[in-house]
Amino acid sequence: xxxxxxxxxxxxxxxxxxxxxxxxxxxxxxxxxxxxxxxxxxxxxxxxxxxxxxxxxxxxxxxxxxxxxxxxxxxxxxxxxxxxxxxxxxxxxxxxxxxxxxxxxxxxxxxxxxxxxxxxxxxxxxxxxxxxxxxxxxxxxxxxxxxxxxxxxxxxxxxxxxxxxxxxxxxxxxxxxxxxxxxxxxxxxxxxxxxx
Numbered sequence: 642x643x644x645x646x647x648x649x650x651x652x653x654x655x656x657x658x659x660x661x662x663x664x665x666x667x668x669x670x671x672x673x674x675x676x677x678x679x680x681x682x683x684x685x686x687x688x689x690x691x692x693x694x695x696x697x698x699x700x701x702x703x704x705x706x707x708x709x710x711x712x713x714x715x716x717x718x719x720x721x722x723x724x725x726x727x728x729x730x731x732x733x734x735x736x737x738x739x740x741x742x743x744x745x746x747x748x749x750x751x752x753x754x755x756x757x758x759x760x761x762x763x764x765x766x767x768x769x770x771x772x773x774x775x776x777x778x779x780x781x782x783x784x785x786x787x788x789x790x791x792x793x794x795x796x797x798x799x800x801x802x803x804x805x806x807x808x809x810x811x812x813x814x815x816x817x818x819x820x821x822x823x824x825x826x827x828x829x830x831x832x833x834x835x836x837x
Contacts (some may be wrong), residue, residue, distance in 0.1 A: 642833050643725055643726070643727035643766075643767040644654055644724075644725060644726055644727070644764040644765060644766055644767055645726060645727055645729055645764070645765060645767045646665060646666060646667045646726070646729055646762050646763065646764060646765070647667075647726045647749055647762075647763040647764070647765050648666070648667075648709045648762075648763065649664055649665065649666035649667075649699045650664070650665055650754075650758045650759070650761040650762040651663065651664050651758055651761075652736060652757035652758035652760075652761070654663075654754050654757065655738075656741040656742065656750050657726060657737055657738060657739050657742060657746075657768070658737035658738025658751070659735060659737055659740065659742065660735070660736040661733055661734075661735050661750055661751070661754040662685070662712075662733065662734040662735075662736075662754075663731070663733045663734075663754035663757065663758045664730075664731070664732045664733075664758060664761055665721075665729060665730070665731045665732075665755060665758045665762055666729070666730055667728055667729060668695060668697065668728060668729065668730035668731075669697065669704060670697055670700050671695060671697065671700040672818075673730075674693065674695040674697075674702065674730045675779055677730060677732065678691055678693050678704075678732060681689040681732055681734055682698065685736075687736070688734045688735060689707075689721065689735050689736060689737040690705075690706045690707050690708055690713070690734070690735040690737075690771070691706055691735075692704060692708060692713035692717065692732070692733050692735065692751060693706070693717070693730060693731065693732045693733070693735050694704045694714050694715075694717035694718035694720075694721060694730070694731045694755075694767055695715065695718075695729075695731075696718060696721040696722060696726055696727060696728070696729050696732050697720075697727065697728050697729075698727070699823075702714070702718075703715045703717065703718040706798055707783075708747055708751075709744055709747065710733075711744075711748075712732075712744050712747035712748050712751065713733065713747060713748075713751045713761045716751050716752045717733065717752065717755045718731075718747045719729045719752075720755045720756055720759065721755070724764075725738055726754065726757060726764070727767050728767065731755045731758070733751055733754045733755065733799055734747060740793060749833050750779060763765070764824075764827070768812045768813070768814075768821075769812070769813040769814075770810045770811065770812060770813060770815045771810065771811060771812070771836075772808070772809075772810050772836035773808070773809055773810065773811065773816060773819075773820070773833075774792075774806065774807070774808050774809075774833070774834040774835070774836045775807055775823070775831050775832060775833050775834060776804040776805065776806045776807075776831075777805050777807070777828055777830060777831050777832070778804060778805070779801075779804075779805055781830060781831070782799075782805045784826060784827075784837065785805075785807060785831075786807075787789055787813075787821065788819075788822065788823060788826065789798070789807070789809050792811060792815065792819050793811070793812075793815075794809050794810060794811035794819070795809060795810050795811070796808075797809055797810065806834070808836070813832055822832070
């Protein structure tokens with residue numbers, strides 16, 4: 642089962658006078674990853690490189706940022722893959738110290754920086770969420786809101802018309818039991834709609 646990280650974790654290595662500042666953190670997609678990399682450049686304007694790797698399904702990426710091809714982004718991505726992580730961004734900010742490390746040295750440096758950060762990271766199971774949508778009479782709105790909250794689901798948009806329409810999400814593995822419970826409590830007055 643895939644895992645993600647609970648929070649961001651950092652590491653720092655000094656290798657032959659070069660400073661490598663690593664971070665691993667949960668990130669949902671490439672746009673969020675690129676925004677995070679832009680933040681790092683703003684925080685470290687004099688850095689030589691900000692290399693990164695994102696493992697997020699079809700949006701995965703490995704960026705060497707000026708380092709020799711295949712010496713930074715790909716090795717970092719492989720560390721994430723070996724840990725069976727998903728939705729995780731690994732970044733390494735490098736300040737060049739004047740000593741060239743060679744291709745093998747760079748691969749080791751970037752791999753070790755990410756691995757050190759992951760040693761401190763709390764891994765959590767990745768939960769797939771399912772979107773649900775239903776309509777109920779006004780008299781059942783309060784009951785449904787309480788049930789959504791007590792089940793740990795997240796209430797989204799609520800629309801009031803002739804009926805109350807509620808949109809919410811919850812863990813995929815808990816939705817069948819939740820729907821059955823709501824159907825029982827609603828006594829046939831809950832209409833399930835196709836989630837958008």
